Amino acid sequence: xxxxxxxxxxxxxxxxxxxxxxxxxxxxxxxxxxxxxxxxxxxxxxxxxxxxxxxxxxxxxxxxxxxxxxxxxxx
Numbered sequence: 001x002x003x004x005x006x007x008x009x010x011x012x013x014x015x016x017x018x019x020x021x022x023x024x025x026x027x028x029x030x031x032x033x034x035x036x037x038x039x040x041x042x043x044x045x046x047x048x049x050x051x052x053x054x055x056x057x058x059x060x061x062x063x064x065x066x067x068x069x070x071x072x073x074x075x
Contacts, residue, residue: 005054008061015063024060031056031065 003011012024019027032052041047041055042064059065 008057011061027060028053028056
């Protein structure tokens with residue numbers, strides 16, 4: 001069963017308090033570009049059965065991909 005967009009976004013925000021919904025949207029868009037240009041999905045889901053945006057959001061929510069520029073800087 002797939003989670004709703006709102007649930008995935010909430011999961012990302014819970015796990016990454018340094019992000020906001022605007023940054024998540026940018027990260028999803030960047031990952032969509034990668035997926036639409038031939039990048040392999042990190043999930044065992046056929047990309048032909050799901051929108052790239054949904055797949056990107058799922059990957060980010062599960063911590064399978066990190067979009068550069070949004071990593072937490074440890075001090």
